[in-house]
């Protein structure tokens with residue numbers, strides 16, 4: 001039996017490095033045969049996020065993950081009201 005090189009894909013959180021499917025010490029990362037298969041499965045998991053630029057983020061509830069999610073949000077729009085005079089700072 002020959003020893004062969006096999007390429008597989010593993011989705012890892014861009015913030016903490018957790019591999020998809022290895023959330024506990026007793027589980028192993030899920031290996032995918034294609035990048036598209038990895039993106040499809042992780043995209044369908046509500047506890048993970050795949051961004052439009054290809055980043056993968058698990059939705060662990062801590063400051064680092066919240067900061068990563070906040071960075072994805074567009075800047076807040078400036079409040080503009082009719083007849084309002086802008087203040088110079």
Ligand SMILES: [Zn+2]
Nearest residue numbers: 013015016058
């Ligand atoms: Zn994470």
